[in-house]
Amino acid sequence: MKRSRSAGAASLNGLGKQDGESRRRRKMAEITLALNTTPVDVAALRRMAISEGGLLTHDLRRRVWPRLLNVCEDSIPETEPVDRDTNKDFTQVLLDVQRSLRRFPPGMPDEQREGLQEELIDIILRVLVKNPQLHYYQGYHDIVVTFLLVLGERLATALVEKLSTHHLRDFMDPTMDNTKHILNYLMPIIERVNPEVYDFMQQAEVGTIFALSWLITWFGHVLSDFRHVVRLYDFFLACHPLMPIYFAAVIVLHREEEVLECECDMAMLHHLLSHIPEDLPYETLISRAGDLFVQFPPSELARERSPQTAVSTFKDFELASTQQRPDTVRRRRRVEQQRSLDSTQRSTVGVVQTTGRRIMRLAVMGLTVALGAAALAVVNSALEWAPKLDLLFP
Structure with a gap:
């Protein structure tokens, strides 16, 4: 009997691996097709970069990342020597x-x-x-x-x-003022989704400095596994440039139990939050970050939290967010869900009444950010902003 169960489990594992490999090959083919289309299908490349697994290989990243940033490889000059002796940095x-x-x-x-x-x-x-x-x-x-x-x-x-x-411009000012302004988007997102965690963090007076290195390095400094780093870079390069702050928020929200069980002390909570666990469910968090971006676009957060959230010098980013009207996005999400999901796959959305506010929470993610209207909105916001980079491709 044991041998039979073992054989069955091995068979299922084998099928799972085959199915995963089949999906991987199919996605690689879709990325290649988007690259070979004339003109290059940048929107499809963005969707592929956001969707589960990202761009899969470094070879594909070498071809796709330039497209996402509108850098024409043929026009890149050869590197020149650098005079280190006289350089102040x-x-x-x-x-x-x-x-x-x-x-x-x-x-x-x-x-x-x-x-x-x-x-x-x-x-x-x-x-x-x-x-x-x-x-x-x-x-x-x-x-x-x-x-x-x-x-x-x-x-x-x-x-x-x-x-x-472009993306990092505010971090490279003479002062950190604009970087702090961007960090100020973090707490309003957390408050919208989980007021209890927000109140606890406010009571502990932990602030947002724990997320500074996350933001200014795109998590490269704090993640030890390079696979996770490049996966996040796929996501960030394909999205609105403020997406890293949304991803920072979903990490905190994901650790709700740890946060609330921590001693309500600034030093203790800062220590907890500044150390990111190794076993985070990155694909789930990427999905959730995309959805929160749709629900709470940066322009809305900046407008409604103006006393503590200054509009950054990401002027183009703010313009892109303003163009993405929330009512249109929500309507598009409903239509997309109705068309894409049968009765067994539909998402259920719970509305939680907390401190007199209606807080929307996704109970079941029936659509990943790659397939749902959230992804469409995220990609569209990135594409709306992308022309500001002076498109180089035909």
């Missing part, structure tokens, strides 16, 4: 890069790692010299090293420059 960059050993794959030969560290320094200095309005910040190298490891020096330089002058 060189000493700090060197110190940060020397401390970045954990960001390189375990077991990488020292000679190879040291060569990559030299390239990392050059990329950073090259971008800063070309764009004197940008100011280096500690943690910037954590983002750059991710692009270097996936793309190589030449392509990474071009994408990092584009990213630095």
